[in-house]
Each structure stands twice: as C-alpha cells, then as structure tokens.
Amino acid sequence: MRLLPIILRRQLTSYARSPSTYLNIAIFLILSVTLGLYVSPWREQNGSDLQVFFRFHPSLYLLLIPALTTQLWSDETNAGFFSLMKTLPITTLEWIVGKFLAAWLVASTALFLMFPLVIIANYLGNADNGVIASQFLASWLLAGSYLSAGCFICALVHHRTVIFVLTLGLLLTTSGLSYVLDSLEHQTPIWLIDSLASLSPTWRFSSIDDGKLTLRDILYFISMILAFLTATTVTLNYKHR
Amino acid sequence: MIEISNLTKHMGNNTIVSDFSFSAGQQECLGLFGQDHTAKTVLFDVIAGSTQPSSGHINIQGFDTQTHPLEARQLVGYQLSNDLGHPTMSVKAFLDFIAAIRGFRGTEKRDRLEQSIARLELFPVLDAPLDLLSIAWKRKVAIAQAILHGPALLLLDEPTEGLAQDQKHAFKALIQSLTQEMAVIIASRHCEELSELCTRALVIANGRLVADTPLPDLQRDSRHFQAVTLTAETPLDLLALAVLPGVAGIEEHRNAPGTVTVLAMPGHTIYPHINTLIASRRWKINSLNLEPGRLNDVVHHLTKEASH
Numbered sequence: 360m361r362l363l364p365i366i367l368r369r370q371l372t373s374y375a376r377s378p379s380t381y382l383n384i385a386i387f388l389i390l391s392v393t394l395g396l397y398v399s400p401w402r403e404q405n406g407s408d409l410q411v412f413f414r415f416h417p418s419l420y421l422l423l424i425p426a427l428t429t430q431l432w433s434d435e436t437n438a439g440f441f442s443l444m445k446t447l448p449i450t451t452l453e454w455i456v457g458k459f460l461a462a463w464l465v466a467s468t469a470l471f472l473m474f475p476l477v478i479i480a481n482y483l484g485n486a487d488n489g490v491i492a493s494q495f496l497a498s499w500l501l502a503g504s505y506l507s508a509g510c511f512i513c514a515l516v517h518h519r520t521v522i523f524v525l526t527l528g529l530l531l532t533t534s535g536l537s538y539v540l541d542s543l544e545h546q547t548p549i550w551l552i553d554s555l556a557s558l559s560p561t562w563r564f565s566s567i568d569d570g571k572l573t574l575r576d577i578l579y580f581i582s583m584i585l586a587f588l589t590a591t592t593v594t595l596n597y598k599h600r
Numbered sequence: 601m602i603e604i605s606n607l608t609k610h611m612g613n614n615t616i617v618s619d620f621s622f623s624a625g626q627q628e629c630l631g632l633f634g635q636d637h638t639a640k641t642v643l644f645d646v647i648a649g650s651t652q653p654s655s656g657h658i659n660i661q662g663f664d665t666q667t668h669p670l671e672a673r674q675l676v677g678y679q680l681s682n683d684l685g686h687p688t689m690s691v692k693a694f695l696d697f698i699a700a701i702r703g704f705r706g707t708e709k710r711d712r713l714e715q716s717i718a719r720l721e722l723f724p725v726l727d728a729p730l731d732l733l734s735i736a737w738k739r740k741v742a743i744a745q746a747i748l749h750g751p752a753l754l755l756l757d758e759p760t761e762g763l764a765q766d767q768k769h770a771f772k773a774l775i776q777s778l779t780q781e782m783a784v785i786i787a788s789r790h791c792e793e794l795s796e797l798c799t800r801a802l803v804i805a806n807g808r809l810v811a812d813t814p815l816p817d818l819q820r821d822s823r824h825f826q827a828v829t830l831t832a833e834t835p836l837d838l839l840a841l842a843v844l845p846g847v848a849g850i851e852e853h854r855n856a857p858g859t860v861t862v863l864a865m866p867g868h869t870i871y872p873h874i875n876t877l878i879a880s881r882r883w884k885i886n887s888l889n890l891e892p893g894r895l896n897d898v899v900h901h902l903t904k905e906a907s908h
C-alpha cells in the first residue's frame with residue numbers, strides 16, 4: 360500500500376483539472392437543494408433535520424456517480440497507457456483502492472458543500488445535529504458503495520458510454536428494487552420480500568436517514584464497498600493473465 | 601542476468617510463443633527479429649510481467665517473474681509498441697507520475713527525471729499533452745519512461761518506428777550508451793538498422809526460436825554476404841564479371857539500368873578481383889559497395905523454413 364498515495368494524488372489532480380467534475384458537483388448540489396425546497400416544504404416541517412434534502416440522494420447519485428467513475432477510468436481507455444500501467448511495479452489492489460478513494464473524496468467534497476444547510480437549520484430552529492450527522496454519514500456510505508459498484512463495471516468494460524449506461528442501469532435496478540418489492544407484497548412469502556428488501560441500499564439508506572444509526576446498516580455499506588472492490592481486483596487480475 | 605526457460609504462451613486456441621529458451625548477460629544488446637509482430641510483443645509482455653506465461657519460467661537477476669512479480673518488474677524497463685496517449689497529462693507530469701510509482705522521492709526523483717529528459721532531448725515537448733505528440737516524440741517519451749529507473753533489462757519494441765533518418769543516428773548513439781549500463785533487447789522489423797547495434801540475434805518464427813547466433817553469423821548466411829554492387833555509366837561486360845574466381849552469380853537491377861550486384865560463393869572474397877577488373881578495363885564506376893549481408897532476407901528465409 361506504499362504507492363496508494365501516489366495513485367490517489369494523481370486521480371485527484373485529474374479530477375481537479377477536469378471541468379466536468381465541477382459541473383457534476385454543481386448539478387448535484389443545485390438539484391438536491393432545489394428538490395428539497397420545492398418538492399417538499401422543509402420550513403413547514405419544523406426543520407429539525409435535513410431529511411427532505413437527503414432523501415433524494417439515492418436518485419441524485421445516479422447522475423453523479425456514473426460521471427465520476429467514467430472519469431476515474433478514462434486514463435485507461437488509451438491502450439498504450441493501460442498496458443504500460445500493467446508493467447509498473449504496482450499491485451492491482453493499490454491501483455483500485457487509490458482510484459476508489461480519490462472518487463470517494465470527490466463525492467465527500469460534494470457532500471461537504473451541503474454544510475451551509477446545517478448552519479441554516481441551526482439558525483432557523485432547534486436542529487437535531489445528531490440526526491443530521493447520521494444523515495451525512497448515510498449519504499457518504501451510500502456514495503461509497505455506489506462508487507465501488509461503478510469501479511467494478513469499469514473493470515468489466517472499457518467503453519465510456521457503455522460504462523455510463525451500465526452503471527446507471529445497475530444503480531437504477533438497486534434503487535428500483537424497493538418498488539418491485541412493494542408490488543410483490545401480496546404474492547410472495549414475506550421472508551423472501553424481507554431478505555430481498557434488506558439487500559436494497561435504498562432501504563438501508565432510509566433507515567439511517569431517519570436517524571436510526573445501527574452498526575448493522577453501517578456494516579452493510581462497508582461490506583458492499585469491500586465486496587465490489589474485491590470483485591474489481593479479481594476481475595482485473597484475471598484480465599492480466 | 602535474464603534467463604528464460606521453456607516459455608510457452610497460449611492465447612485462446614493459438615500458441616503465440618512455444619518452448620522459448622534463451623539467456624542474456626549484462627551489457628549485451630540482443631536483436632529480436634521475425635516477421636510475426638505479435639509473438640515478439642507477447643514475449644516482451646511476458647518478460648515485463650504484464651501477462652502471465654502459460655508455462656515456463658523467467659528469471660531476472662534471481663527474481664522469478666511469477667513468484668516475485670513486483671521485484672522483477674522493478675528491474676525491467678519496457679518501451680511498448682502501442683502508442684502512448686493521454687488527453688490532458690503533459691509529458692512532464694507523466695514522467696513525474698512514473699518516477700513516483702517507481703518509488704523515487706524528492707531530489708532523487710528530480711535528478712532521475714532530469715537525466716532521462718536530457719538523454720532523450722525532450723525539452724521542447726515537456727509541457728505538451730501526450731495526445732498531441734507525433735509518433736516519434738511518443739516513442740521518445742516511452743523510452744524515457746523505460747530508462748527512468750535505471751533498469752537492468754531494457755525492452756524496446758519497434759523503437760525506430762516513426763523516426764526520421766537523421767534522428768536514427770542520435771537513436772543509435774543512445775542505444776550504444778545504454779548498452780554500457782544494461783542489457784537491451786530490441787524487437788524490430790527493420791533488421792538492417794540494428795545490425796550495427798546488436799551483438800546477438802534471436803529469430804522467432806511460428807512462436808519458436810529458430811536462430812540464436814551472433815549477428816555477423818546471421819549476416820554470413822545471407823546470399824548477399826560479400827556481394828558487390830556496382831553502378832557504371834557505360835554498359836558492363838557481364839561475362840567478364842561472371843568468370844571471375846568465386847563469383848556465384850550476377851543480379852541485374854531492373855529499375856536501375858547499369859547497376860549490377862555480383863554474388864560471391866560462400867567462403868570466397870570477390871571484392872579485390874572486381875577491383876582489378878575495373879582497373880584493367882577502365883570502366884567508369886559511379887559507386888561500388890561491399891554488402892555486409894541482407895538480414896531481412898535471412899530472417900525471411902528462416903521464417904519460411906520454419907513454417908514448412
């Protein structure tokens with residue numbers, strides 16, 4: 360893991376240099392605030408937490424995350440650059456984790472830029488900062504697990520458009536899972552629905568979002584991240600053979 | 601230094617490299633010749649560790665590429681034949697990144713960078729993005745990144761591709777100075793260019809090593825070894841040339857009238873005889889060349905033989 364900071368720094372520079380990063384973060388922030396303010400009346404709901412803003416995050420990440428991950432692997436679209444990386448004394452794990460952390464840092468920055476809302480909430484009324492903190496944590500973990508899924512897709516295909524569509528598709532499926540489950544409510548046995556529902560990140564997200572911060576939910580996200588990163592490493596190692 | 605034993609590489613159902621063995625010592629410059637470009641590139645990829653061999657072993661200074669991949673990779677510098685490219689990264693940023701991955705820090709990194717930039721004279725393009733460079737510049741950057749860490753073994757895959765004639769001289773001088781420091785293996789389609797550089801030639805045909813000899817021996821196998829090409833203003837007396845001792849045959853150049861190549865029988869020297877003939881007949885000769893032997897022909901011939 361000695362070379363991890365180098366990969367991380369290189370990816371962060373590449374994000375910082377690309378205008379699309381700023382555009383994506385700006386769109387994400389504008390949409391999450393405007394949706395929060397206009398779709399549901401935040402100020403009328405006594406405003407002790409920021410749930411109205413955060414509950415759109417699973418869908419908003421559908422825009423932000425695929426954009427971030429395609430950019431993350433755009434270096435490797437050049438065949439020469441990609442084969443060169445394989446000859447360098449660096450392990451696949453260092454490479455992937457470095458890239459993933461860089462993308463997660465950018466996503467965290469986007470999230471951190473929502474901080475003024477916390478100040479406003481505190482200023483306007485009696486905000487429950489504990490709940491707000493758990494909402495931030497939930498959104499951050501959700502971004503991480505989406506990003507790791509995005510990395511896995513990038514390891515499978517190299518074409519930029521295909522990556523974008525596949526990531527979007529996968530994330531839509533996971534977020535759409537809850538709707539499917541609702542419609543299945545009366546047809547299938549309850550244990551099946553429950554076990555499927557517990558797999559949905561959206562479901563886990565809303566449970567932390569409500570302020571119920573349990574170890575189980577946090578572990579769910581962390582294990583999602585680890586699982587997808589491992590899958591990415593295994594896939595790339597296999598491709599190297 | 602480097603030892604390859606019984607290396608085999610399958611890709612899908614094709615056998616790209618089969619039962620390949622050779623070893624090279626320090627300060628040796630090997631030419632890897634052959635018509636099949638894929639085999640050469642795959643062989644380099646396997647040595648550099650970017651693909652795994654199907655069977656066989658590669659040992660670089662005591663490190664096996666399969667059991668100690670990272671240590672072995674650190675000893676190898678590899679200039680790939682693929683075009684290097686990146687939309688935004690500049691040459692300087694790219695080399696800096698590679699130096700960092702190779703594990704250099706601070707002043708050592710700066711020194712290494714300066715050294716390899718100076719060696720390849722990359723100063724005019726340092727701030728240009730990789731994608732904007734011409735093929736020749738990309739080759740140079742690729743070589744610069746390969747020698748950055750002072751490897752023990754340098755692999756060059758078609759290094760002269762895209763270089764202009766005048767740049768090739770500078771390139772030869774560079775390779776000669778590199779050979780003093782490390783073992784160099786050059787894969788190329790243009791054997792003649794490398795004939796002055798390489799000490800040993802490996803010829804690969806159908807994935808097999810068909811020849812591993814000193815380069816002069818390979819040249820000696822050529823039909824044109826010791827052949828003399830001469831151009832005259834006046835028509836030449838071909839019969840007089842043909843009956844000279846040791847002459848095996850005469851080739852007339854169809855598209856250049858007045859130019860003939862006189863072939864020598866193996867083990868014979870015909871140059872002095874031709875010179876005497878020219879002097880006695882008072883032919884007006886415009887050019888007179890003694891050929892070192894045509895490597896391309898030999899390689900082509902060996903490849904053909906192997907496929908039968």
